[in-house]
Amino acid sequence: MIPVRGYEGRRVAVLGLGRSGLATAHALRAGGAEPLVWDDSPEARDKAVAAGFAPHDLTREQAFDGVASLIVSPGIPHLYPSPNPIIARAMAAGVPVDNDIGLFFRSWGARGWESMDQTPRVVAVTGSNGKSTTTALIHHILSVSGRPSQMAGNIGRGVLDIEPAQDGEVVVLELSSYQTELARALTPDIAVFTNLSPDHLDRHGGMGGYFAAKRRLFSEGGPDRAVIGVDEVEGRFLANQMAEAPEDDRLIRISSGQKLEGAGWSVFARKGFLAEWRKGRQVASVDLRGIRGLPGAHNHQNACAAYAAARALGLAPRVIEEAFHSFEGLPHRTQIVGERNGVTFVNDSKATNVDSAAKALQAFPRIRWIAGGLGKDGGIAALAGYLAPVVKAYLIGHSAREFALQIGTTPHEVCETMERAVESAMAEAEPGEVVLLAPAAASFDQYPNFEKRGEHFTALVQSRL
Incomplete structure (x- = not known):
């Protein structure tokens, strides 16, 4: 742990009690500050209590009296599209706002x-x-x-x-x-x-x-x-x-x-x-x-x-x-998760936008492409110039049919589920081809995050090898 310096004997508010928020509270305490912790989630507050911190309701009037600084977790907006009300209150009170990186x-x-x-x-x-x-x-x-x-x-x-x-x-x-x-x-x-x-x-x-x-x-x-x-x-x-x-x-x-x-x-x-x-x-x-x-x-x-x-x-x-x-790559980022009969299986679930999917599509010469999920603005129309290596696309999730309309003459199958996409791609793939999960979309329609989506793809592949 890195004890936070500069706040000895002072009260410092911490908004957001995920991984970085709780670590910040511990580091503030180790440095001699009094952390005042808060999260809108009752479950997060319960975890803070279990870690030895008493929640301090930052939504109350006068909540920032005597507070030296507010430390904010990265997922909480402070400017656009609009400031979180607690951050807005801190700024109105003249309380400096920072994050764990600054500390x-x-x-x-x-x-x-x-x-x-x-x-x-x-x-x-x-x-x-x-x-x-x-x-x-x-x-x-x-x-x-x-x-x-x-x-x-x-x-x-x-x-x-x-x-x-x-x-x-x-x-x-x-x-x-x-x-x-x-x-x-x-x-x-x-x-x-x-x-x-x-x-x-x-x-x-x-x-x-x-x-x-x-x-x-x-x-x-x-x-x-x-x-x-x-x-x-x-x-x-x-x-x-x-x-x-x-x-x-x-x-x-x-x-x-x-x-x-x-x-x-x-x-x-x-x-x-x-x-x-x-x-x-x-x-x-x-x-x-x-x-x-x-x-x-x-x-x-x-x-x-x-x-x-x-x-x-x-x-x-x-x-x-x-x-x-000797570098093996990171999970969910053009990660090779299996090989069979000359076919390579690659998990790039982190490719949640068009730009990152385009990079994945340029990495291999012949691709069975699994794509889809919760599409972002514009869908995948911008990928038109990157589809030459795609032998066939297997489309899943909420945006499957929308994506099918945007890929022109590229052969495709609307699979909807990961299970069906993996099954079809594995059955049709030929030696020298790559079965690539590069969704070009968010995961939240079917999975809590891109990691779970990549883990599901990996498990389905490896269970069939």
Whole structure:
């Protein structure tokens, strides 16, 4: 646990008592503060009571009297589409609003660091797609290389629930836009921006607000080194903002598909090969084609981001390459879950939007595609240019028939249920093909979350192998 500093003897309100909220309450108490906890859910409040906290009703008048700060869980809106009433009341009372990420950055440094041989460091990863895989891959590279490392944030443990730093340790954080938007302190040593595509636009008031939330990771404190994907205009703009000159190697540009040269530092992947360039010449190369845990161009971009972060931490190219080969990928993200008679079964249940589904569809040459669920605005019409590898689509869930109308002449079957889709795809798949779950839709029509959807697909496949 990281005890929160700066609130000794003061009352601090905590709104939202999920994983990060309860960890925050414990960390505040460990640092000498008095946490005042609240959640609209009676079940969550009961868990807080079981953990030793007395709920403090933040909906009451005068609830913020004598409160030094309000710490908010990431799922609770504070601005768009409208502020949560409790947050609005805190702001009206002049009570500063923060989150656990802000508390982490103000509390991470500790006495005794001056006696360490290597000061602990923080790598923070944000972006629309690939940030979980990139975060896990950086953590894996560090672990394989023998460097102490912890992984937290939007993946793994809550940031305040991790252990105090060891000598030379690196903490790797995945940070969502919900987390970066509100944190009052953001001071990573290395900040990574993978890419940007439309998502959570209602929460951020549009694309500009969404990008602004991501950009805060680079502007609030300023990292020592920035790793920035430049395959979208927003990334190119951010890279331009961070660099003082073309040769400024505090910035590492990354790309999947573009050749990046120039006087600066860049890492890019083309035709299955990763290349590192510095000062106008290539200094290293990695063949990504045979790396089982990183299939497809989107994973090659993740590899570039992780490689760049690891190089910024001083690791050698061959050490990083070796770690790539032992990386097995993350559950529900182009995860190979089985093989039979030359057919590979891939779970990419995390592909909940069109952009991430498009990346999955580009990763394999011949695909039996399971898609559908609770469709988002526009459905899957934007995938028209990515359907060439699809031998047949098997459509499930609430939007199955809507999706069927949007895929043109692509052969398809309206299956409605995962059971029927898996059964049909397995019966018809031929050697060399991939049965791919990449829904391009939310899961909430049939499953509580994308993880349960992916677990169901995996269980159905493995029970038939």
